[in-house]
Each structure stands twice: as C-alpha cells, then as structure tokens.
Amino acid sequence: MNNKLTLISILLLSSIFSVCSQSKSKIELKDNWYYLNGHKFFIKAIGYEIGARPGQHPYEGKQNDNLDLLKFDLKVIKEGGYNTIRTWSQFSEAQLKLVQQSGLKLIMGIDVNPEKNYGDPAFVKECIEKVKKVTAYAKKYDCIITYLVINEPQTEHIHQVSGKAFVELMKTLIENIHKGHPGIPVTLSANAMISDYMDESFFDVYAYNCYDHNEAQSATMGFKDYIKGLNDLNGLNKPFITTEFGYSISHNGYGRYGGNTLKQQSDGLIANYRDLIDAGAVGMCPFYYADGWWKGGDKNSHALDQPEEWFGFWGYSDFNDKYGSPRPVWFAMRDYMKGLIINPKNISMHTGTSIPLELYNDKEVKKVVVKFHDKIIYSKNISSEGYFADQLTINPAGLEDMELAFEFYDNQNKIIKNESINILASKTDFELPKLTIEVTPGQDLNEGKIASIKTKIETNEKFKLMGDLKVSYNTHLGWEVGPQATVSIKDQLDKKTITSENFFTIPDNSWVVNASAGVSVQYGKFIFRIHDQKIIFRGNWAKEVGRK
Secondary structure: OOHHHHHHHHHHHHHHHHHHHOOOOOEEEEOOEEEEOOEEEOEEEEEOOOOOOOOOOOOOOOOOOOHHHHHHHHHHHHHOOOOEEEOOOOOOHHHHHHHHHHOOEEEEEOOOOOOOOOOOHHHHHHHHHHHHHHHHHHOOOOOEEEEEEEEOOOHHHHHHHOHHHHHHHHHHHHHHHHHHOOOOOEEEEEEOOOOOOEOOOOOOOEEEEOOOOOOHHHHHOOHHHHHHHHHHHHOOOOOEEEEEOOOOOOOOEEOOEEOOOHHHHHHHHHHHHHHHHHOOOOEEOOOOOEOOHHHHOOOOOOOOOOHHHOOOOEEOOOOOOOOOEEOHHHHHHHHHOOEEEEEOOOOEEEEOOEEEEEEEEOOOOOEEEEEEOOEEEEEEEOOOOEEEEEEEEOOOOOOEEEEEEEEEEOOOOOEEEEEEEEEEEEOOOOOOOEEEEEEEOOOOHHHOOEEEEEEEEEOOOOOEEEEEEEEEEEOOEOOEOOOEEEEOOHHHOOOOEEEEEEEEEOOOOOOEEEEEEEEEEEEOOEEEEEEEEEEEEOOOOOOOOEOO
C-alpha cells in the first residue's frame, strides 16, 4: 500500500471529523417555541452563579473561574434532570468550555448595570465593548442558546433617564450581539411585577422574573393568569421564558417572600412550575442552585432572616463547605421534570371531543397513561425523549369538570411520576361569568389625584362566585406594588350584576399604574378566576418603552 496515499486518507478523514465535530447547533424560534436542530426544545434550566458559595461574592474584585467546583456543579445539575443553566453575568471562555463539555445549554447573562444612565455615551460605549469582548470568544460555543442583556431595570430609573434611552441601548446591544454571535436570541430578564407595562416586542424572546407573593395582579388575577396576561399583552408570537421564580426558606419573611418551610419551598416550586407552563412558558429558570451568602452584605456569614440568602436548592453547612448538599426541593423538582404536561393546561377550557396532548419527557419515560374516573382513556408507548404530541379524546357529559390523571411509566412498567390536570369541557360552546373594570383617570395619571376602580361582575347561574373580590392599584414605586382592597360580595350573590367602586390616592411620583380586579369562580372541582386589568401612564414619558 502507498504510505503517502494512506497518510493523505488519514488526514482527509481527520479533517472531515473535525468539521463535523465543530458543527453548530441550529436554533430557530417559531410557533412560540425554541427549536434546537429542528426539534422543539423545552428549557429545563436552573439559575446558577459559580461565585456565590460561602465567602464568595460574584461581583466583587477579580473573579476566579473555580473550574473544579463548576465541573462538579454541572455534573450534579445534569443528573438532576436539567438541560440548561441561566446566569446573571458572562462566563469566561474556560467556563464555557466546561459547559460545552457537560452537554448542558446556557442562557448567559451579560452584566449590564441596570442603575447606570442608559443614554450616557461613555456607558453605551462600555456596554458595546463588553458585548464585543464576550461574543468574540463566546461565538465558538454552541451551548449558548440565549443572551440576557440586563436584569430587572427599575421603573423610576427608566423614567429618570428616559424610555427612549433604555430602548435605544437595548436595541444597540441586540444588534451587536446578533453581529458578534449570529443566530442566538437576545432578551432581558424583566421583573413581571414592575415591568408589566414594558413593550418587549423588540427582543427576540419574552422573558420575566416571576414571583408569586400574592400581591397586586397575582392577588387579583391569580399567579397563572397574571403571567399569562403578560404573554397575551406581548402578542403571543414569540417564545416566553421565565428567568426567575422561587421560594426562600429564610427564618423570617413576609407574604411568601421568605419564612417558608422546606416543604413549602418544594410544593411552591412545583405549583409555580405548573402555573408557568399553563401561562405559556416554554422555558423555566427557577431561582436558584445555591444560596448566595453575599446577598445580605456579609459573604462570610449566613443571615437567617435575609430572604435573598435562602432561595437555594442546595445549601452549605458552614463556611468551609464548598460542595454543599441538596434540599428536599432538589429531589421534588428532579422527579417532577421527568414528564412535563405542556397540553392540556391545568385550569383550561375546551369545547368538542378532541383536545391537544403535548408532553416533554426525559429518557426514563417509556409509557404515558391518562385516566378519567379511574378508566384509561389514553395509553401510549414513548419511543424517544423530548417533545411528544398527540390528541386526547374526551366525551364530556354536558358542561363537565374533568380531572385527568396522568401517569408516566419507566421501562419496568413502574410509575415514576403522576399528576392531575383539571379542565372544564363541553361538546358545545358555553358562557362564563364576566368581570370588567372602569378606571378613572384612565388615560393619563396627570388628570387627577384620586383614582377610582369601578368593578362590574355579570354572573351566570351555572357558576358559583367564591370568596371576596380583590382590587389592586399597583403604583410601581420601587418594589412596592401599592394598595389593594378586599370587597365582600356575599350579600350580592343572587344578583345578575354585582358592582363595586374603590378609591385610591395617586402618588405624585407614580409614573405608571396597573389597576386590576378579580374574583374566584367554581364549577364542581374546577376553580378559576375572572379578572380585568388596565395600564395607565403619567404623560408620555413611556411612549418608546411602554405598551402601545
């Protein structure tokens, strides 16, 4: 054999293998989903910061790559059922290499300071240079599936520096990332409660940090509908991901912000996960992997009463514990994510006898069974992990509340997860009770000092109103959501129309208000909320950044 030809053949094969091994994953955004290499990809992420261990501060001084600890964490995260991590700041190239090797995907933050002047040419230049520096090496790694360019910009600050400056900076960063790392979506992580007024249409993906503290719109509309409302307002034409949600187990807290037990943390995360899928999310980034001791101001000690320090799924026993150990929420989420029910959504309504069935399964799931009244109405063997779609046939008796029991089985025919989904179904169309609000002033907050919310409920004898009417006037003053009222309607339940009026003082420094009202409604086991909301601005300060 000719040794020269053999060498050429070996080099040619080596070259072909090298090209194939470096081929990039293709990301597409369509049908409100991420598609990865042609397949629908549900983002099962977890919020992650490498420099948040005892004695560390992720934003102080020169950062160590901590590659050994990162490698340990990535292995644990992947074994926990996650396919992605979400960060608040950019990884170094050495860190990106490890993420790439782990097989996990990355939603990578770029730490643009949300408190700077978005219109300052020097700051704009600094941000552009940072983006160019990051994308110069990041573009080599196809583990990155989204960039987050800013976290939780505040209403007061955007008003101060102008909505125009904010939008122009965001569009500039999006343009530069698209040039520096083509094909990768760009968004922000806005806080749902303080950024509900914000028009996200110029970002590639809708993204919100979502916390269920039972206040403002989550009190009036319910957590699921409040988040779904944001998705609806954005236009339902792009993927929607939740970039934070969680429960702190600090010793004390208020509302649901801190003071939760370990069980409440586990149950709360699963309930939020369910609600957020039902709200339309196709990506989840719960907050977060490990406690951040630094958040209370002292990175060397763990403050029991500081809620921000106790959101972690993993905790650390003392200052010298570098690896930590899992809390119950870790195992609860690992098991829950084995089979995700995308459709039918919980507390959803359907007409006809066929409804969509969409699942996202891990590799353990080999069969799915659906039961109604203990009878099997659907059974299917699952041949591959990931997205699965089919149709579910139902036969509602008139208007019927149906509790569907889903069971997921492994290859030994053992149940590895079960979950119930409640739907309201009918073969023909049906009418619901309605709730609407009229808000004064309704066009410009400059038109008055006192606000009025008139609520009108049109009842339906087939449905039972439950509990009190909740009314909120979310004034967007920092993290304060403003006043809310509770109105008893038990003495009006026999009326066809129930009315109420509530008054609120409009603070002079409130630049945008979300007025909302809602009440619970029951039909058998099926309980849902009827609600309405209105967003009102002060003057025209938000014409570039606000919803049109």
